[in-house]
Structure formats: structure tokens, C-alpha cells
Amino acid sequence: MIYLKDILYKVPIEKTIGVTAVAINNLHFDSRKIELNDVFVAIRGSLSDGHDYIKMAAEKGALAIICESLPELIINGITYVQVADSNKALALMAANYFENPSDSLKLIGVTGTNGKTTISSLLYDLFKAAGYETGLLSTVKIMVGEKEFPATHTTPDPLTINSYLRKMVDAGVEFCFMEVSSHGIHQKRTEGLHFAGGIFTNLSHDHLDYHKDFKEYRDVKKTFFDQLPKSAFALTNADDKNGPVMLQNTNARTYTYALKTYADYKGQILENQFNGLLLKINNNELWVKLIGAFNAYNMLAIYGTADLLGLETIEVLQLMSNLESVAGRFQYVVSEEMNITAIVDYAHTPDALKNVLQTINSIRTGNEELITVVGCGGDRDAAKRPKMGNIAASLSTKVIFTSDNPRSEDPEAIIHQIEAGVPPEHFKRTLSITDRKQAIKTACSMANRNDIILVAGKGHETYQEINGERFEFNDLEIVSEFITALKK
Template sequence: MGKNKNLAAVSLRKLAEELENVNLDRLEDKAIRSITADSRQVGEGSLFVAIPGLTVDGHDYLDVAVKKGCAAVLVGKGRCRGWKHAKVACLEQSDPAKALGQLAARFHGHPARRMCMVGITGTNGKTTTTYLLESMIREAGGNPGVIGTVNYRYNAVEIPAPFTTPDPVSLQRILAEMAENGVTHVLMETSSHALEQKRVAGLRFDVALFTNLSRDHLDFHGDMESYFASKKMLFTEYLKEDGKAVVFCDDRDETGTDWGHRLLAELQADKALGYTGKKGRVLLDCGFSGTKVAVQEARESLGGTVASLATPVGELQVRSDLVGTFNLKNLLGAVGVGVALRISPDEIVAGLAHAQHAPGRLERVPAPPGVSVFVDFAHSPDALANVLQTMRRLTKGRLLVIFGCGGDRDRGKRPLMGKVAGSLADVVVLTSDNPRSENPAAILRDIEAGLLEIALPRMRLEALLTREAQQGYDIVPSRREAIRETIRHARSGDVVLLCGKGHETYQITPEGRFFFDDRLEAAAQAAVINW
């Protein structure tokens, strides 16, 4: 998915039709060959959009953009006053970030309008849900494209994802490529950052799914109310007037709040949003009981999930190799979207059965005889609790968990994750995750505070793992060593969980970025033991 060098120039006046309060008659027309908010990407004929960011203000780079040959700039309200560059058109908008998305969509001919758009938001479950829906849509004869945390993919094209939701210019370019190559449905993970920063401006979704909400990203949002407000925008600002909202309920966070039920109630209460159930937007709730998509019976094992689900299109007998109650929640949400998309019951069931496993989401990896080793992306207190509670029920021997926390991120969740791990696992091994610019030892001390709160004893890892019926924790800063020693001393019946990094193939430290893959490290240790 590279730059399309064959894009024709677009009239500035045509682009400006997307914007509010622009006098087109007084606007000097220009041929716009590219749009960017990055002054480093400006070239001849560019439209440069100056966006105030968290650390950098694009308005400080207007002179740079002019010198590099831009044809026009778009700035904040009142910023064109005194504009000195007569050969460069200047447009004003009260919200340049929103304008960037609108302009990018128009520049590429609104590609999203040629496809069915499905937006998925929530703290956990987004990635797994895209894999489930991708399989269901293929069963129904569609051609899905996915924009998500692991990668951006369609047909045989697949590239790693630098961000869950790309910047507006990249996003519209990717959507245009998908539309040109026959994609019928786009499954997009819409992060709270993307919604807050207007990266999806210029898009309207046919279906939107809310998976859940629990503590995460509070370094960006500040508190849970702001985090929730960002997620809610998908359903209030970006869903089509006749779109369908699928909301998973019955999922409480660490404080006992069911954000799904709250979202459902607020959408129903605001009559201006048009969630009437007759004409306009439609609400479809999912949960364990008392919802339109609900569980009648379910059986879980380390081999997968079998469930009977009640739905508006009849009872469905679902089978999946996904493990755990939290994955049953993902299955319910995916079924809700399938119903909203009018996929037939048989195609929904077949799609779930044949779905590819999402990389790094409770992914089983090679292990020594009798031992089960899983890699999971859980990096928030709620996600860690979900996977540990599931494995606790299914583990015959000991439950061993290896995890850390990322640096330069919400510090408040670190002791919470330590407390969760110490309460649910038999052995906790604290190790480095992506410390980024922080001191790894300081991060580990923050996590350890949660273990000390519940008085879990600390012991040397080898002693901890070789003694009978011993519970406790140790700190092993080297992630490679932590994985090696834990798997080496695991016994038959034990389950080893490597949490936090999932599909990631790198580790970011104060010294730089290095290749590291939990799955390969675990498999390498298993191979040595099996040999």
C-alpha cells in the first residue's frame, strides 16, 4: 500500500466544497496534487493543513511549507489574517484536524462510499473481532479489507500497522486502494485516539460495534469519563443516519461499571440521535442474557468454545477454537454485527468455525510435553484479569504468568495489574515489556507495589517453580530469561501465559528498538526441551 503516483490533481474549489463557511467565489482556484499535515511531505502543488498537536503545532511550519512549494494552506480560524504569501491560497477552519479528514476523503473520491464500512471500538477484543468478521464476510461471498492493530490487509496485500487507525491521509489512500481492488466490506478498528483526534473525519459507518471499556490510555484521556466520551463519538458522530449500532453489555470494569449498558441507555435517551428502532438508526444489544443476541448454553475448554446463541434470526449453534469467556464475548459481538449486516445464519456459523486465529490473542505456541503455553496481548488490568480468570478455570496444574508494563504510558494501571496477577495466578514473573524511555527497574517497582499489597511472597524463580504448591513472584528484568526459565521449570498440567506484547515483534528500550517475539522465544525454549 504505497503512494499512488498516478493521482490526478484536484481543484482546490472542489475540495473546499467539503468545508464549512468557505466563500468559494472569492477563493482563488489551484490544482492540488497532494494533501498533508506533515511539512516534511510538502511538495509542489500540496495543500498543507496546519494542525495544533500535543507537542507540535503545524502553524509553526507554514513558512517551511510555502518554501517547499505548497499551493495552499489550511489554518485555524482567524489565522489567515495578515497572510503575506499572495501566491499561496489560505483557507480557515475552526477545526483543522476535522477538515484534514474531509479534504482527504474528497481528494480520493470518497472511497468509503463504495464499500460497507464497519467500525469496531472498545478497549479489548477489537482485533479478534475483525478476524471473526473477515471470515464471516468471506463465507457470505464478500471481499473484506481490514484496518487494525496487527496489520492493514485485503486480497493478497498485507502490511504491518504502525497505528491501529492511520492518519486521515493514509487512511483515505488505503480505502481508495481497497475500493479499486474490489473490497466490499471494510472492518476498521477505531481507537479512542483516532476518534478524539478526528482521524476518521470524512467517514460514515454502516455498522458500529462497542466491545467493552476498561482502564487503559488514561495517560492520553485523563479519566474514564473522557475515555468513554471518545468511544461514544463513533455512535453519535460517525454512524450513518440509517446505520446499526451493536453494543456488548454484561462486561463490567474494575469499578463494577458496565459501560455497554451505559452507552445503550445514553443512545436511547437522546432522541436527536435517531435510535428509535423504527426508522433511522438501529440498536442491537449483545450479552449473556436478556439481550437480542444472548447465550443460551456454552461449554469452554482449552480446545475452544461451543455455544448455543439466541439471535433475532434464530438459534445458532456456534463452534470456535477461541478459548475463554472473554472470547465468548467477542463471538457474541461478531454475531451481532453479522446479523446487522444481514449475513445468513449458516454463513455466520461457518464463518466463526473457519476463522483464522488473531495473532498474539491467546495464541497457543509450541510447548514441552504436558505444558500449555499461550501468548496474549493483555496489557490492561481488565484484559489481564479476563485471560487469567479463563485460564484459572481450565488449568489442571499451576497457572504461571509472565508480564510487564509499557513505559511512557498510564502509570496508574501498573500496581493494579500486579494485584490482578497476584490474585489469580500461582506464579507471577515480572519482566520488561516496552520500557521506551523509562527506567525498566522503575516500571517493575510500580507493578510490584500491587503484589506487595496482597502480601504475595517473593522468591528466587527457580526455587519458586521447583517447590510443590508454592505461590509467589519474582522479578526477572530480561524478558528472554524470564521466558526461558519459566518454561524450563514448568510441569505437566501447567499453563504458561506470556502477556502484554502479543503479536508484536519488537521491544522498545531506552537504548533503541530491537527484534523480539514472545512466540519465537517460547517456541525456541520448547524446542530445546523437546530435543
């Protein structure tokens, strides 16, 4: 039996009306899910305010209401708890409701603009291969040991996080690797979680539709490290100018990784080819199947984390050499007939697109065309669109601008905004095809022997979102179909 007073442990309370020594059933922030004797937490969201649904929750049988503003109508028999921050209250209550599962395993959070999915996913793969029961909370999927569950958000809501962490603990999971987004930190979804470590990847232009400016975006990321306990470690990218900032106020033990500067985990790229990287990490050489400087940083973060969690160096190096690329992250297929390489990558920020294109350009001989297909999502940060256009046109030999996930926006209007960033000297390299499938088909038909095609922006996604509907769409399947059909 769970009591309201127990799940309110550590929640800063401003006022209580009614009794808290009552047994409750479930905890919800969606009034539609409320049943008899449940607790409803009223959250102020960007699209709706949970306080508008307090009356509905009461009518459906809520035993307690957690809110920032008390309603005018106070109903006898219902307990009202006024809090300063409903998001924080929900996170703390969710942790308490599921008996604080993060205390019973080693939870590692990965935050930054790019690399979160690759690092968390490959750490999951590495620790699983090392024989540990392991969990994963990522953009691509949720793993409880060997069981896979679909992911809906980079950082889920606190109830989802803690329910899966509880499943992990019950399944004997020892390590869990979790993506931590700026939205998740800002909305207090990670409050009440006990992290054994935090990893910072890098910071570049993203989510400025949500955050007021870059400084706020950076400072939100920093609060994750500010809140780490003394028992945790904080591992940061010393080559990123914001890397040291993350460590300024943390209580955790601090460590660094870098390719260019001195660091605890120092790396060097010895060879960079389409089939992998030859790296030196702290004087140990290893071959990995991933490609590009950005993946060298990911490998350093993985190596450092495995070391800090107590794995033996030789074992870590052996396991790293077997790691495969994550779905939608520099996945590539080569046509046998024409030797055309098609690469699919999730690059949907200016920095990520630049990284991928620079990586391809550093490997190719220069005799091949590099044909890029790229768009930008609708209802998201519009300021990055011309930057994406500039980067794509400047670093490719040919570019096709197309639709991504337009959502509620006009895809052609989005494309015009991308085109606005193209330097005049590169106009002739570009064309625009709104239909994404047709754009990919055109790129394939333009390709000659040995050319390279990059399809960027959607990566692992298996759908295209248009006006509130999701239509089946898989970049890798589509580009594979078209290039394998090409004949000499």
C-alpha cells in the first residue's frame, strides 16, 4: 500500500488542505488517465495548463491534487497540495512512487547537442557484451536487459523514466545509460534521480525555438552537472569551449577527454577510412568500425566512462573494436554494380551536418561527387534553416533540399528558408524537390560510379510527420532500394 505522505517525501510544499496519510493508487499528470483514488499533478505545459483540468480529475475520482495554484472550488474528501513547481514535484513523487529505483543501479546520463544517442547506445552494447545486465533510455529505443520497448522522447516524462528504471532493477540491471536532453533538464524530468555519472559531448546551435538563447541552452545543460552528487563522476569534452563550463560548480569528480588538448583520456586519429578509424587512446591503439572525428570523440567518452565504471583497459579496448554503428548514425550501404556509397545520418543541426560532411570530404579522393539530400523539421527552431543550407551547399558538390518532418508547416516555405542561406556562388549546385522520396530517387539517378550520397536529417526515424499524421518512411530502405537498382 502506498501513502500520499510517502510519495511527497522531499517535495517542497507551500500549503496542504486535507490529510496526506491516505492510501493512493496511481500517479498521473494526464487527467484523462485518472481513476478512483489516483493522484493528479497539474503541470503547466507549452500547449495546455493542467490546472484547467483539476475539476475533471476530481470528477473522475482523484483522491489528491498537486498544483501550483489552488482552485477556487475545494471539494471535501480531496487533499490539495500546493507546490512551487509542479514539474519538480512530479519528478520527486514519481521517484518515490517507484521506490527510487535509480538508487539501486548505476545510472549514467549523457547530455550535449550531438552524440547522446551514439554514446548511450554503444555503452549499453559494450556493457552487455562485457556480461552485465544493462539498461538503456535513448531516442531510438528503451532496453530493459534484452527486452526492447519503443521510445517516444529523448528524455521521457518522470513517470515513464522511473517505471522503466523500476523494471530494470527488478530484472537485475546493474548499469543504465540514459540520454538527457535540455528539454528534460529544464522541465525537471531528471529531478529525484540518482546519477552515478554524467557525460558532456558538445554544444552547438539547437532547440533555440525552446530556449531563449544559446546562453540559456548552455546553462540548462550545466544544471545537470551542478546537481550531480559527490559520489558521481563528471566527464566532459575538453575540446569544446563549453566543456569546462559544465564542471565549474559540480560536486562530482571531474574528468576530461579530448583530441586536441591535454585530457585525462587523450585521443589521436591515426587513420580515417569509410570502414573505420584507427585510434590511439592513452597510448593504446585500437581499430573501431565507426567513422569520422565526431565518432572519435564518442569513442573517447565511451572509453573514459567504461574506465571510470571499473572495467579493465584491455577488455574495454577489445569490446570497443566490436561496436557497430547505431541505427541512423552514419549508416551506409554500397551498391555492388556502381560502387555508389549511400550514407544515412540523423544530422539535423548545423554542427552535426557540418561534422558529417567534413568527415566524408576528409575520406573521399575528390574525384567523386558528394550529393546531399537534406531538409529541416517544421515547428522547430527556424533560425538554423539558412545555416543548414549554407553548410550543405558549401561542403557538397550537389545538394537537393527537400521535406523532413514538416509537421504543421508548409514544406515549401521551410525549403525557401533553407535556400536563403546558400551563398550565391553555390546556387548552381542546388535544386529543391519537396517530395522526400522523389528527392532521394533523383539523387540516386544523378550519381555516377564511385559517387557518394548523403541523406541527412531523419536517421533512425521510420516515419514522416505531416499535419499531425505519421506516414511510413525509412531513408535507409528507400536509398538502398534506389542505388541497388542502378546499373552500369
